[in-house]
Amino acid sequence: MGDFNKLEPIKAAQKFINKYFQYCDGALLAGSVVRGEATETSDLDIVIFDNTFSSSYRESIIDYEWQIEVFAHNLNSYRDYFESDYKRARPSLPRMVSEGKILKDNGVIESIKCEAKELIAKGPEKWSDETIKTKRYFITDSLDDFIGCNSRAEGIFIANTLAELVSEFVLRTNNRWIGTSKWIIRSLRHFDVNFADQFVDAFDMFYKNGEKQKIIKLVDELLQPYGGRLFDGFSLGKK
Template identity: 65%
Template sequence: MENAESLTPIEAARQFIHTFFPNCQGALLAGSVVRGEETATSDLDIIIFDQTVKTAYRESLIKFGWPIEVFVHHLSSYQTFFENDVKRARPSLPRMVSEGIIIKDTGIIEQIKKEANQILEKGPEEWPLELINTKRYFITDILDDFKGSQNRAEELFIANSLADLSSEFYLRTNQQWIGSSKWVIRSLSQFDKQFADEFVDAFDSFYTSGDKDKVILLVDKVLAPYGGTLFHGFSLGKG
């Protein structure tokens, strides 16, 4: 969202920290502007570490010509967020900390970055077989709806669910991080660019022409290493 009158991202981040968090112990600038992926609507993701704040919080502001998302932590609250991100397999904060450019540091950032990098390198917890089978069952159910539906409006939303669940299944069964929205395809591409291209092609083919075949083949391919589709014999909660 930078314009002719805006400061650069780093200049804006420095001004923001100097103005609003002058006594913080550390600060990082993260997000798309750091990765070189910014667009006309990109904002600045700024992570603050300040021992004086009582609770972690997030706030959205427009300052210094930029929309800013600020994530404020005291010197231990970030660890709880790290743990929660690991549990949901979406490492939002560890990723921001890892990629972040240091704007201010009183000697704490190196250790926090080290913790974030260790989390990212380790990956999420492995799915147990019972959960894999449960996910297979629900993907099978949606796939059957997709195959049988003749209602275009319904098919669009069935396909959305199928894309979310099949991408999650592919990544998690390979012990990879997942994401939402734009991070679905980014996560797939980071792990397996060829599969990501197949994934996009399959769903793009359906959305543009209504052809379901590529999506059906893709989902079958995702499930195949774990026994394929699952309906007969599946049970959940039976004593």
């Protein structure tokens, strides 16, 4: 981590639990430090379960020279977050719980971990044909804007939007979880490393030198099995 005076993640997390949540029912250390992907700016993600909490909350604290993100839940509230994450197809809390290293357990963690693992294995809700059609339209709309754009500044942000739409489409049509920010590419790599590399290369070429053709080809190949680009005849909300 570059700071040799800083406590190891697991030691810092354990001290933090003993200091602030010694009476909790269970606690987990999650995130990049558990996956072996920590960087100089990584923090400690700590999930707390305590049935005396009236509701869930999130809090950011600096202690033991670590930035610490606390995700606090009682023994029922986490299920609302599991359900919300399932509906938005972004399993943030289930992933933290399933991967998390146990810091404390009064007999509640194993069953919660099982719920999280079952949810992740199940995958997100399958898109309907109507949803796929709608997503095709919005991808087509962004692609048309991208192709016709002559402004470098505008093109950068159109490409950003297109990247999010395309990553969402390929993952959801293959019943895979999606993500935002760094989890876009992580989710794509979990799905298909070759496609993820192709995706990065296409957008990298545009960001570096303005070359659009690889992105256009990528989008057209993605949409082709679903009927290709969609504009003519599309309707939303018409009765």
